[in-house]
Structures are given as structure tokens and as C-alpha cells.
Amino acid sequence: MSRTPIPKRLKEARDRVGLSQTELGVAAGMDPSGASPRMNQYERDRHVPDFQTVKRIAAVLGYPVPYFYAEDDDLAEILLHLGKMDDDARSTVLADLRKSACRG
Amino acid sequence: MSRTPIPKRLKEARDRVGLSQTELGVAAGMDPSGASPRMNQYERDRHVPDFQTVKRIAAVLGYPVPYFYAEDDDLAEILLHLGKMDDDARSTVLADLRKSACRG
DNA sequence: CTGAATACTAAGGATTCCTTAGTATCTTTG
């Protein structure tokens, strides 16, 4: 059993952009000589990257950080959609949710 | 500067339910003798709790896990709303977002 | 003020990670 959703989310995301483990690690600012084992350890659930590392990887991929911590697939997909929106669109989503919350 | 959004999110959440640091830690399954310093270290940004710990705390509070990893306040609030919904309502949100994404 | 509850801190043993030095597997291409 995996310790965090990171291995799964990382692989999903990396496969989509079509980068190697090393390439993604280097793009996220890792030392090129150590990027390969580090990224592999993250994806194989041997080690857990710290928050700053997740943040840099998320930035490279254009994904919101919380996506990598979502165990639920639906919530993960919602986070992907939210990540693609501009601030305005996201504010609208938030406003809608606030209204729904009042009614419900 | 904080290393993760966890201290901020944790304090927000704990203040709302009105539990002490120790109480929340114990409720999340920590050894009562060590719950106080651990929770305090998390809230004061001295240490970062591992994922399983965040998950247990989130479960006690009824918050979705990714909320604790959201730096953006709007996204954090959206996650709170999503956390309060049942699976049906969340599926509807996801379906709406998929449609919006297609329209561009 | 006094006591109880809560918040907080230092320090070190325990745990986990990052780096180094590789091996294994897959994918061309001659």
C-alpha cells in the first residue's frame, strides 16, 4: 500500500507531458546527477518528496500542488480543472459553491 | 517564510472546532504524552507531519486532505466546500467542470 | 495570587531522505 498519492499522481502527470523521470527532475531544478534516482524513488513510493520539491514539480507541469495529495480520483480531476482556470473563473466557482452551501 | 501551508491550515481548522493542540493530536491517534509538542511543532512550522498524520488529523476534523496542502486561500476554501459535499454533489461539480473545459 | 490548562521549546535518539555508484530493462539501428 502506498504512503501517499504522490507516486500515482506523479506518474499520471509525467506520462501526459511525456518527460523522462530525469528530465522532469532536472526541469524542477534538481542536480542532474541525482535527478534520476530521486524521481524514481518518488514514483516507486520509496521516498516522499518534501513540499518544496512537490511545488517545483507542480510548477513545471502546470498542476496545482494539492493535486499530488489527493487520494480520491474525482477530487484529483476536479483539482486539475481548477488548476487550468484563471483566477476569475476560479472565483466564480468559489462563489457558486458558497451559494450552494447556503441553500444546502 | 513557512515551508508548507500546514501550520496555517491546521490553526484555522483547529480554532474552528475548538480543540487544544493536545486534544486534536490525541484524537488523531497520537501518544498522549507526545501529542502536545508534536502538534505544536506542526503549527509553529518547526516540523512537517508525514502524510498519514495529516490524513488522521483531516479525518478527525472532517476536512479533505488536500486542503492542508493548499497555499492559495481561494483553493483552500473550495476544498472545504468540496469536503462537505456527498459523492453525488461532487460528481455533479466534476461533470460541470468537464463541460466548461470543453467549451473552453 | 494560585493552580490548572494550554502553549511552547531544547536536545538527542530514531527515522527518513538525498547522493553516489552502480545494475537492469527497454528501444532503437546496423
Add this chain to the structure above:
DNA sequence: CAAAGATACTAAGGAATCCTTAGTATTCAG
């Protein structure tokens, strides 16, 4: 196929971080 290059993967140990212990500081009710 065979060789070569790219990609994926692993072990092990020094480096970094955390959890536990043993407290001190602060807040608050009586």
C-alpha cells in the same frame, strides 16, 4: 541478432528531519 544509448531502477551510507522526553512559559478561571 548485437551493440549502443536511453530510460528505469536499486543498494547503501552520510545528511537531514522528525518524534520523544523533559521540561519552561503563558494564559485563564477562581
